[in-house]
Amino acid sequence: MVESQSPGQASETEEAARFQARVDQEIKIEPRDWMPEGYRKTLVRQISQHAHSEIVGMLPEGCWVTRAPSLRRKVQLLAKIQDEAGHGLYLYSAAETLGTPRSEMIDALHSDRAKYSNIFNYPVLSWADIGTIGWLVDGAAIINQIALCRCSYGPYARAMERICREESFHQRQGYEIMMSMAFGTSEQKRMAQSALDRWWGPSLMMFGPSDRDTAQSSQSMAWKIKRVSNDDLRQQFVDMAVPQAEYLGLKIPDPDLKWNEERGHYDFGEIDWAELKRVVSGDGPCNKERMAARIKAHEDGAWVREAAVAYAEKKRQRESAARIAAE
Amino acid sequence: MTAAAQREALFEYLLRLGDNCLILGHRLSEWCGKGPVLEEDIALSNIALDLVGQSTLWLDLAATVEGAGRDADALAFKRDVLDWRNFLLVEQPNGDFAQTIVRQFLFDCFHVELLQALTKSANQEIANIAAKAIKEAVYHRRHSGQWVIRLGDGTEESRTRAQAALEQLWGYTRELFDGDAIDEMMMQAGIAIDPGDFHENWRDAVTAVLGEATLTVPEATWSIGGGKKGVHSEHLGFLLAEMQFLPRAYPDAKW
Numbered sequence: 001m002v003e004s005q006s007p008g009q010a011s012e013t014e015e016a017a018r019f020q021a022r023v024d025q026e027i028k029i030e031p032r033d034w035m036p037e038g039y040r041k042t043l044v045r046q047i048s049q050h051a052h053s054e055i056v057g058m059l060p061e062g063c064w065v066t067r068a069p070s071l072r073r074k075v076q077l078l079a080k081i082q083d084e085a086g087h088g089l090y091l092y093s094a095a096e097t098l099g100t101p102r103s104e105m106i107d108a109l110h111s112d113r114a115k116y117s118n119i120f121n122y123p124v125l126s127w128a129d130i131g132t133i134g135w136l137v138d139g140a141a142i143i144n145q146i147a148l149c150r151c152s153y154g155p156y157a158r159a160m161e162r163i164c165r166e167e168s169f170h171q172r173q174g175y176e177i178m179m180s181m182a183f184g185t186s187e188q189k190r191m192a193q194s195a196l197d198r199w200w201g202p203s204l205m206m207f208g209p210s211d212r213d214t215a216q217s218s219q220s221m222a223w224k225i226k227r228v229s230n231d232d233l234r235q236q237f238v239d240m241a242v243p244q245a246e247y248l249g250l251k252i253p254d255p256d257l258k259w260n261e262e263r264g265h266y267d268f269g270e271i272d273w274a275e276l277k278r279v280v281s282g283d284g285p286c287n288k289e290r291m292a293a294r295i296k297a298h299e300d301g302a303w304v305r306e307a308a309v310a311y312a313e314k315k316r317q318r319e320s321a322a323r324i325a326a327e
Numbered sequence: 328m329t330a331a332a333q334r335e336a337l338f339e340y341l342l343r344l345g346d347n348c349l350i351l352g353h354r355l356s357e358w359c360g361k362g363p364v365l366e367e368d369i370a371l372s373n374i375a376l377d378l379v380g381q382s383t384l385w386l387d388l389a390a391t392v393e394g395a396g397r398d399a400d401a402l403a404f405k406r407d408v409l410d411w412r413n414f415l416l417v418e419q420p421n422g423d424f425a426q427t428i429v430r431q432f433l434f435d436c437f438h439v440e441l442l443q444a445l446t447k448s449a450n451q452e453i454a455n456i457a458a459k460a461i462k463e464a465v466y467h468r469r470h471s472g473q474w475v476i477r478l479g480d481g482t483e484e485s486r487t488r489a490q491a492a493l494e495q496l497w498g499y500t501r502e503l504f505d506g507d508a509i510d511e512m513m514m515q516a517g518i519a520i521d522p523g524d525f526h527e528n529w530r531d532a533v534t535a536v537l538g539e540a541t542l543t544v545p546e547a548t549w550s551i552g553g554g555k556k557g558v559h560s561e562h563l564g565f566l567l568a569e570m571q572f573l574p575r576a577y578p579d580a581k582w
Contacts, residue, residue, distance in 0.1 A: 055360070055365065058359055058360035058368065059359075059360045061359070061360075062356075062359030062360040062361070065356045065359050066353065066356055066357055066569050066570060067569055067570065067572050067573060068573075069404070069573035069574055069580075069582035070400045070403075070404070070574070070582050071349075071379060071382070071383045071386070071399055071400055071403055072383075072400075073582055074356070074379055075376060075379050075380055075383070078356055078359075078372050078375055078376040078379065079376055081359050081360070081372050082369055082372040082373055082376060085365055085368040085369045085372065086369055088365055089365055089366070089369065092365070127573055127582065177582075180581055180582055181582075184580050184581060184582075185577065185579055185580050187577055187580065188577070188580050293360070293361070296361075297360065297361040297362065297363070300361075300363065300423070300424075301362065301363025301364060301367075301424065302363075303482065303484050303485055303488070304363035304364070304367075304424045304478070304485065305363055305364055306481070306482050306484075306485070307477055307478050307481025307482050307484070307485030308364075308477050308481065310481045310482045310485075311476070311477040311480050311481040314480060
């Protein structure tokens with residue numbers, strides 16, 4: 001909170017300087033603190049995009065929950081999907097602390113004014129895809145999210161800490177599925193390799209455009225919304241995933257992938273940025289389908305939400321009438 | 328009665344318990360990502376999770392009792408329609424949210440009564456599973472009951488849909504309370520009670536909630552059963568085709 005002066009008294013520049021000083025000192029910004037409009041907008045955009053990704057991400061997994069191959073896998077996947085809905089809920093709540101209601105964020109998603117993670121615009125073709133999503137997609141998400149645990153905005157950073165703990169569990173489960181597939185029958189191995197072939201590129205794209213081409217990064221870095229650059233996060237991911245793929249005996253589909261002794265990192269080939277652009281702009285394999293499924297769920301549920309509101313209102317009126325009668 | 332006949336009856340009885348939970352849990356899992364509001368996505372997947380978890384406990388025990396080298400997964404993924412023992416009620420399609428909720432509520436009220444009786448079972452393993460499951464079932468009943476009230480006493484549309492769901496599903500509830508030879512054997516052995524014994528409790532609990540929901544208890548003009556004996560509706564075959572696809576298509580694989 002602003003201690004001595006109310007926001008009206010301090011000039012915008014003074015407030016901005018005080019805000020930046022707090023950020024620089026690693027003091028978390030809380031919902032009622034003064035913040036620049038750009039900071040608020042960037043956060044709402046980023047947090048709601050993150051929340052939408054959790055919700056849209058339930059669809060490709062839901063497509064396999066009814067076909068999970070054992071009772072244990074069915075329970076694991078259900079628990080994972082439930083966690084994701086829960087993450088969506090904390091993230092929408094974190095974004096609401098910035099003054100934007102959940103319904104507005106959801107409307108923005110459904111009317112194509114808000115994005116969600118591009119990764120969910122690819123089809124989930126076999127059970128190995130569910131393993132690969134846990135291993136690589138949750139793996140990439142954790143790398144992004146660990147960095148976000150240090151984000152300057154308190155509610156977002158705290159939501160991230162909780163989410164990271166659950167995501168790392170999902171990643172272990174995903175990798176475990178991959179072990180049973182990669183070390184399984186020849187048909188299972190084929191599914192595992194096919195899944196890696198299809199999900200590797202899109203997983204690298206989860207870290208966003210290259211640092212060479214990002215406009216928002218420098219301001220977000222100064223505000224400590226973003227703590228590590230896209231390319232550095234992507235490198236961490238590649239360094240993590242390569243030995244894991246080797247252990248599984250699977251081949252990462254990148255002829256340029258090799259260990260660079262001098263850098264102490266893996267070098268990897270150029271990402272298909274044209275594909276990223278195409279899928280982000282709505283022209284991916286499943287964009288239309290995912291959005292149609294979300295909109296249908298929302299529209300089909302409208303009468304249920306209306307009923308809940310109507311009932312709550314009746315109940316409130318009855319209780320207040322009863323109170324008046326009692327007085 | 329021979330020990331073998333008794334074991335067979337117990338196996339059948341455990342299949343009924345496990346199959347109801349698994350089929351209903353599976354139906355709920357079909358809602359993933361399609362709930363009317365995020366909180367309900369969480370609740371429905373949570374209830375599905377509980378039910379699939381309970382089915383695993385029952386089917387594990389069934390497999391042990393059978394002693395034929397099958398495990399819970401073999402029972403879940405390698406049996407065809409004729410060998411399933413769940414009620415017709417739980418295999419009915421999800422329909423709209425009102426149908427899902429009413430189906431759940433009618434089952435939950437039954438489930439709580441049944442599990443309560445089973446906590447006193449002479450079979451300690453059954454009593455233990457029931458003691459664990461009842462805590463979850465009580466929560467499920469509260470959740471579905473509250474929604475029945477909200478839908479019944481919500482808007483004109485929600486009331487119409489909830490009443491239609493009741494009319495559509497009521498005829499499947501008779502089967503929940505019709506005892507047969509297996510129930511009789513379980514009763515004799517002190518393992519379970521006659522399901523007819525808690526029909527009245529069930530009816531009271533259901534009627535109380537429907538009253539609060541301003542919904543009408545349907546006239547019992549029709550009833551269909553048969554699930555307990557393996558005579559199902561056409562819906563179950565499609566559900567199994569989807570659920571069992573991987574273990575059937577790749578019988579040598581481990582997942």
